[in-house]
Amino acid sequence: MSSMQQLLIIEDDARLAQMVAEYLGRSGYAVNHAIDARTGLNLLQDPPGGHRPDLLILDLMLPDMDGLEVCRRVRALPPPLGQVPVLMLTAKGDPMDRIIGLELGADDYLPKPFEPRELLARIRAVLRRRVEGVAPALQLMRFGSLELDRDARSVTVGGRPAELTSYQFDLLMTLAERAGRVLTRDQIMEAVRGRELEAFDRSIDVHMGRIRAAIEADPKNPKRILTVRGVGYVFAKQQD
Structure with missing residues (x-):
């Protein structure tokens, strides 16, 4: 089983996705990319090698399905799959997009355009919550x-x-x-x-x-x- 943390990017901008995947790959993550929502949902439920993603990076604007609908469908999946952290990419940082995304269950958001370093920082913060969530207190x-x-x-x-x-x-x-x-x-x-x-x-x-x-x-x-x-x-x- 791979020791690398797995990321799934659902983004229709192939050039942006490739740049992000290469940057995150150099930072130690295994990255899969889907060009549209349906492919992304399939990869989420049937990932290559059986390695479920530790985090989903989801673009709000997709050609075949609204990113908010994708988030809604992800959260409707049974656990633990439906509990995968979701980082949503929103165009122009529209506050309503952020609020709606959070209401649907997104864990964080990042407005476009963004610096890859900020994306990396947010990914690390979300994943750190997952791996450091257990404290030496009552379980x-x-x-x-x-x-x-x-x-x-x-x-x-x-x-x-x-x-x-x-x-x-x-x-x-x-x-x-x-x-x-x-x-x-x-x-x-x-x-x-x-x-x-x-x-x-x-x-x-x-x-x-x-x-x-x-x-x-x-x-x-x-x-x-x-x-x-x-x-x-x-x-x-x-x-x-």
Whole structure:
């Protein structure tokens, strides 16, 4: 089995994809490229050599299918395949594209045009969350009917699985580990992503909304993740 981390790029600009693949290849990654959405989805589910990608780089604008639809289909796949981290490439950095992509389950975004070094930094940050997610603390955390399993990177509510992306799982763990402590958005971003990347506050809010939808009985009136106006978020110690 290959020890190199596997990346899948779904990008219709062949020249850009080749440049990115060569750059990432020199940085120690094994890269596969798909020119369109359907080929990319096939490669994701039936990868060469059986090596599932550790991360998907997904262009928003594809000739045969909208990148947002691709992201939606990826997240609909059964785990662990449907939990693959997704880094979305968005044209011109349109804020609405970013927000919609995050709502659909993308872990990060990068507007075009971009510097390959920034892409590499973001890839490393996303993958670092995956490989460093297990800390020497309780592997299984319970808060009433909510259960978080570090090893399995899974969340259940009342015994039923809650569907979260890799990034959302890390956000939830960051809050749960500090239950009762109010965290600012910057503190959350530093804990989850590291200092080298620029924080985008609204992305935290979007992800928190998705987490609440997955774990709260009534997401509009949350009991687990509470908003502290003008400050950030707090994970409630006392729950059902």
